[in-house]
Amino acid sequence: xxxxxxxxxxxxxxxxxxxxxxxxxxxxxxxxxxxxxxxxxxxxxxxxxxxxxxxxxxxxxxxxxxxxxxxxxxxxxxxxxxxxxxxxxxxxxxxxxxxxxxxxxxxxxxxxxxxxxxxxxxxxxxxxxxxxxxxxxxxxxxxxxxxxxxxxxxxxxxxxxxxxxxxxxxxxxxxxxxxxxxxxxxxxxxxxxxxxxxxxxxxxxxxxxxxxxxxxxxxxxxxxxxxxxxxxxxxxxxxxxxxxxxxxxxxxxxxxxxxxxxxxxxxxxxxxxxxxxxxxxxxxxxxxxxxxxxxxxxxx
Amino acid sequence: xxxxxxxxxxxxxxxxxxxxxxxxxxxxxxxxxxxxxxxxxxxxxxxxxxxxxxxxxxxxxxxxxxxxxxxxxxxxxxxxxxxxxxxxxxxxxxxxxxxxxxxxxxxxxxxxxxxxxxxxxxxxxxxxxxxxxxxxxxxxxxxxxxxxxxxxxxxxxxxxxxxxxxxxxxxxxxxxxxxxxxxxxxxxxxxxxxxxxxxxxxxxxxxxxxxxxxxxxxxxxxxxxxxxxxxxxxxxxxxxxxxxxxxxxxxxxxxxxxxxxxxxxxxxxxxxxxxxxxxxxxxxxxxxxxxxxxxxxxxx
Numbered sequence: 001x002x003x004x005x006x007x008x009x010x011x012x013x014x015x016x017x018x019x020x021x022x023x024x025x026x027x028x029x030x031x032x033x034x035x036x037x038x039x040x041x042x043x044x045x046x047x048x049x050x051x052x053x054x055x056x057x058x059x060x061x062x063x064x065x066x067x068x069x070x071x072x073x074x075x076x077x078x079x080x081x082x083x084x085x086x087x088x089x090x091x092x093x094x095x096x097x098x099x100x101x102x103x104x105x106x107x108x109x110x111x112x113x114x115x116x117x118x119x120x121x122x123x124x125x126x127x128x129x130x131x132x133x134x135x136x137x138x139x140x141x142x143x144x145x146x147x148x149x150x151x152x153x154x155x156x157x158x159x160x161x162x163x164x165x166x167x168x169x170x171x172x173x174x175x176x177x178x179x180x181x182x183x184x185x186x187x188x189x190x191x192x193x194x195x196x197x198x199x200x201x202x203x204x205x206x207x208x209x210x211x212x213x214x215x216x217x218x219x220x221x222x223x224x225x226x227x228x229x230x231x232x233x234x235x236x237x238x239x240x241x242x243x244x245x246x247x248x249x250x251x252x253x254x255x256x257x258x259x260x261x262x263x264x265x266x267x268x269x270x271x272x273x274x275x276x277x278x279x280x281x282x283x284x285x286x287x288x289x290x291x292x293x294x295x296x297x298x299x300x
Numbered sequence: 301x302x303x304x305x306x307x308x309x310x311x312x313x314x315x316x317x318x319x320x321x322x323x324x325x326x327x328x329x330x331x332x333x334x335x336x337x338x339x340x341x342x343x344x345x346x347x348x349x350x351x352x353x354x355x356x357x358x359x360x361x362x363x364x365x366x367x368x369x370x371x372x373x374x375x376x377x378x379x380x381x382x383x384x385x386x387x388x389x390x391x392x393x394x395x396x397x398x399x400x401x402x403x404x405x406x407x408x409x410x411x412x413x414x415x416x417x418x419x420x421x422x423x424x425x426x427x428x429x430x431x432x433x434x435x436x437x438x439x440x441x442x443x444x445x446x447x448x449x450x451x452x453x454x455x456x457x458x459x460x461x462x463x464x465x466x467x468x469x470x471x472x473x474x475x476x477x478x479x480x481x482x483x484x485x486x487x488x489x490x491x492x493x494x495x496x497x498x499x500x501x502x503x504x505x506x507x508x509x510x511x512x513x514x515x516x517x518x519x520x521x522x523x524x525x526x527x528x529x530x531x532x533x534x535x536x537x538x539x540x541x542x543x544x545x546x547x548x549x550x551x552x553x554x555x556x557x558x559x560x561x562x563x564x565x566x567x568x569x570x571x572x573x574x575x576x577x578x579x580x581x582x583x584x585x586x587x588x589x590x591x592x593x594x595x596x597x598x599x600x
Contacts, residue, residue, distance in 0.1 A: 013376050014342050016316075038372040039339030042314050064375030064405035071371070071404065072338040075364030076313050093406070100403040104371065105364035106393070106436060136406060 001293040002027050002143065002195050004218075007043040009284045011224050011237075011259045012065050014038050018286055020065035021259055023199060023220065024049055025143065027126070033057045034141060034199050040069035041076055047287060052082055058127065059090030060201020061138035062097045071101040078109045085112035089124060091137035092117045120212075130212030132203035134236035140201050142212055145194030152190045195292035198252075202259065205242035210250045217295045219252040220284065222259035226269055229261075240270035244277035254297045258284040301593040302327050302443065302495050304518075307343040309584045311524050311537075311559045312365050314338050318586055320365035321559055323499060323520065324349055325443065327426070333357045334441060334499050340369035341376055347587060352382055358427065359390030360501025361438035362397045371401040378409045385412035389424060391437035392417045420512075430512030432503035434536035440501050442512055445494030452490045495592035498552075502559065505542035510550045517595045519552040520584065522559035526569055529561075540570035544577035554597045558584040 003026040008019030020037025024047065031053045033040075044051055051073065059067055070088070077086070088098055095115040102109060118124075120131040120139060126146070129139040151167055161183075166176040175184050198213035199220040213219050224237035238246075240257055247255035255278055260267055267283050274281035282299065289300040303326040308319030320337025324347065331353045333340075344351055351373065359367055370388070377386070388398055395415040402409060418424075420431040420439060426446070429439040451467055461483075466476040475484050498513035499520040513519050524537035538546075540557055547555035555578055560567055567583050574581035582599065589600040 012379055013345075014339060014372070015345055016342055019339075019342075038369070039314060039319075039342060042316055042319075042339060045313075045315055062406040064372060064407055067405050068372050068375065069338070072314070072364060072368050075368065079312055097404055097406070100400040103400040104397055104404050105367050106362040106397070107364055 001291055002145065002197060003289065003291045004197065005047050005049070005289045006256075006258070006284045006286055007033075007040050007047065008035075008037040008069075009258050009260065009286055010037075010065070011222075011261050013262045014065075015262065018260070018262075019043055020068075021060075021201070022069065023258075024054075025197075027143075027145075030055065032127070035060055035066040035201065036069040036073060037065050038068040039072070041072050043286060044073075051076055052080060052084075055084060055086060056124070057086065057088045058124075058141055059088065059094055060132070060140060060199070061091060061134055061136060062093050063202070066201065067097060067101075070098070071104050074102065074109055074113070075105060075107060077111065078107055082111045085114060088113060088115045089118050089129075090115070091129075091139045092119075093137050120208075128212075130198075131206075131208045132200055133206045133208065134202040134204075138201055138203065138236075140199060140203065140209060140212065142196065142198040142216060144196040144216075147194045148192045149185075149189040150192050152188050155188065193295050195295050197292060202236055203238060204236055205238050205246055210246055213246070213250045213252060215251050217253040217292050218256065218290065218297050219247050219250065219254070220256045220258050221246055223257040223270055223274065224259055224261050226264070227273055229263075240274040240281075241277055244274035244281055247274075247278040247281070253280065253295065255281045256284045256290070257281060301591055302445065302497060303589065303591045304497065305347050305349070305589045306556075306558070306584045306586055307333075307340050307347065308335075308337040308369075309558050309560065309586055310337075310365070311522075311561050313562045314365075315562065318560070318562075319343055320368075321360075321501070322366075322369065323558075324354075325497075327443075327445075330355065332427070335360055335366040335501065336369040336373060337365050338368040339372070341372050343586060344373075351376055352380060352384075355384060355386060356424070357386065357388045358424075358441055359388065359394055360432070360440060360499070361391060361434055361436060362393050363502070366501065367397060367401075370398070371404050374402065374409055374413070375405060375407055377411065378407055382411045385414060388413060388415045389418050389429075390415070391429075391439045392419075393437050420508075428512075430498075431506075431508045432500055433506045433508065434502040434504075438501055438503065438536075440499060440503065440509060440512065442496065442498040442516060444496040444516075447494050448492045449485075449489040450492050452488050455488065493595050495595050497592060502536055503538060504536055505538050505546055510546055513546070513550045513552060515551050517553040517592050518556065518590065518597050519547050519550065519554070520556045520558050521546055523557040523570055523574065524559055524561050526564070527573055529563075540574040540581075541577055544574040544581055547574075547578040547581070553580065553595065555581045556584045556590070557581060 010018035310318035
């Protein structure tokens, strides 16, 4: 299961209702942070995540509304006597930005910070960077659980086979024997597709994005403007309608719009124009939690 | 009149209820910002101040909880096409910190930033820096309106003198003549004492502070701990009780405690121990507004 919490959903400027871009993803005991707008440690506190559990931070690009929460997080981790190393991934330029962030205020940082600059196609565990089209070095991230299998319990029940310590071996691909009957994995295991999501960071509507996010269960796509206001191409941004076109063309399960210009007090028109193109569209809200289990997206 | 708004009142770590250190002061059409903790642009938005009206920012020292809101403010001012120069004052080291803040994220800053490093005793208009005792370079600020005079209206009424264009000259120190009677300034002007306040930033209880803030109408003093928890001296901090001792010894009008350790969910014990020493003590709260008019402190 992948569990994600939107921590900040605005573009440009944080407000009390909408901090700037950040998403926390919890998966198999690890907490990943994607982008980190100013003040995100406040939202982390509200969300119930422990700041100290974040070991990997993924940055899409180096504009202030995506990274200016990092210095505060480093400062608070230091105050909490963190010792574990922190890994920060991002496009070329990330190391230089982090270099300056560490020196923006005084105070010793008693843990190691490794900055790893990624190119599209680079992977970190279940996460792969992909190319986006913004105004400088920028990448998006796709998170794909590997496909697995599960025991066909209904069939087992039907044959009177009770849960058994040998099941683990069967799941690992071995043929097992119960009551003298040989059970081959291919007959008793059901394939389970891994869950997946993608987060674009900032980008115009892009074929490269469509290709990279094809078929994900959940696409989180920037949608800075309404299409009628969209002078965004010049600034490397995208309308809600174009975000929905990407979702449709990529054949994703659900679309969450994010990164809204602060000019919009009411986001209903953005949702409306997205839904006209791609029905399964939603507005990302700060502190909203979404799970993806067996490819099923659920808003909590 | 001096009008001040507390924008952030916590030490170390911002929470939704208490952002970290920052105070906005409005005086004669100018808006000054004292310290700027992370996310303070959110509080500025809530307070109704315009970010663009801030032309002078005063920093007490360069710890993260006092300065990490500056990069976000620069980013937002740039997004708003600010052209007016911004002046940032602070202790030695401020220029280097601002150098790094400008480079922590990408984005052109289209206005000039002048950083002026101050020594204790340096003045900027009504503001004078004073020495504090923290862990590195640190200063506090005292803001003193000059003493002025006003026309003794009651006396004028008694003599049947109506408000007159000549009053302005009288106020400027000239003898004027009304109905053939000479009015000398010393007989018709009442001295008006300027209002004053001081903000310590972080410090231990210090005789230097007591001397610098003597007699101010309003003292805003850090009080990180309860006295029973005070291991603060090692870290350059102060208890609520010691802050009250400073207020008492300096003979100030009112004391506002600020900069509370996030360990305290309830600040009543800090207020209690301060009041035992100095009755006119208050707890600073985010977004609380205080005015000082003719030396009278009023909480709105």
